[in-house]
Amino acid sequence: FMPYVMLYSGENYTLPLGLGFLFYSTPAINPGIGATSVPIYKPEIALAGILIALPIMIMFLVSQKRLIRGMLAGSIKE
Numbered sequence: 001f002m003p004y005v006m007l008y009s010g011e012n013y014t015l016p017l018g019l020g021f022l023f024y025s026t027p028a029i030n031p032g033i034g035a036t037s038v039p040i041y042k043p044e045i046a047l048a049g050i051l052i053a054l055p056i057m058i059m060f061l062v063s064q065k066r067l068i069r070g071m072l073a074g075s076i077k078e
Helices: 002-006 015-024 042-073
Strands: none
Touching: 015 042
16 A cells, blocks of 8 residues: 555556556456456466566575575574
């Protein structure tokens, strides 16, 4: 709720907020949307969600070894 209050323009939305806006404004999900909207259906929304999550997953996979090493370094007793 708060990002919609702080970011009053759609140009400033982050990718997850834009995806939520796209999800709500599609006629396949929300039938109350008029015929003037662009016909975007569930597969396109799923692809957009994957593309948004992909950089985060890649960064996790790249840094996973360092994250685990850091967690284990703090648990070793001397």
